[in-house]
Amino acid sequence: MLLFLDTEFTGLDQPNPSLISLALVKEDGDFFYAELPPSFYTHRASDWVQENVLPHLWGGSYRMRPEELSRKVCAWIEAIPGQTVIVTDAPDYDFEQMLKPLLSPWPQNLAKTPMLFDRLILGGRYQEKLATFRDAYFTPDKPEHHALHDAQALRRAWLWGKEFEGLEDLLCMGMRNN
Template sequence: MLLFLDTEYTGFGQLRPKLISVALVAEDGRREFYVELTDTWMLDDCTAFVKREVLPLLDGSRMSRAEARAELHAWLAHAPRLVKVACDSETDWHLLLDLLGTPLPANLADHYYDLRPLVDTTIYDQTVAAYYQTDAREHHALVDARAYRRGWLAWMDVRKERGDGP
């Protein structure tokens, strides 16, 4: 099962970005995980873009890094089977791994499914854009993870219609 991941962090291009929020949405849409971290970043760490576009959207469950790690491990432990993260950013993947710490959950694949090649497909791009018409909070980790899931599902549907299979 894929878990669609998005994170928000202190700034693109920073040598060591700091995690602000993380979201995972299960492929079947039945399970979601979202948390905002309270002790991993400070306002001065954030770029102007993050201050303007990301921070105003924060509205969820706030936890310390230790609490978020425990909650995330528990959430993954209740996943129905082996899970693989799907994301469009290596940074997101590394921030997730850092939050999880070691050892990693036994049911988590050791590499991620890269969504970047799908971004350039018309169906994925249009479906993600359409999702933001229903929830305009782009740059909110949970909203973005939901949008990526929708885009992937639409892309998979087109492949099945063409006979390319899953």
């Protein structure tokens, strides 16, 4: 099972950015989404994040402390039958810095290395089409820079891209290059 990952965090230009929200979307569309309380990130959020990410957060029952988020995301992954692999377009940030530290103990069914999937993976011929297809997911009700919407858009792009012969090989190459 592939799990499409996206996170939002306090800023790309920070040496140790703080997690704001996290989403995992299964191939079938089922998802896990969570946000940390504002006290964990507001003081560190860049101006760009304050304008483009924070206004889209849902709060309410999706908001949880890091310990609860860690327990819930591990349990959610472990409840998936069979082996699972994370698919991300930003493995260094979303996987290494944001998700990996939360996974303790590491879910037994989760691969330790994510697969890279971004618009570049299909090569120059399809980059623009893949980006256009992914971006068409976003609407005023499903804005970009919301972890769940971004993960769902990544899944949508993968579903479109998997029609191309050799995509599995490209994904495996992305996995080896991380």
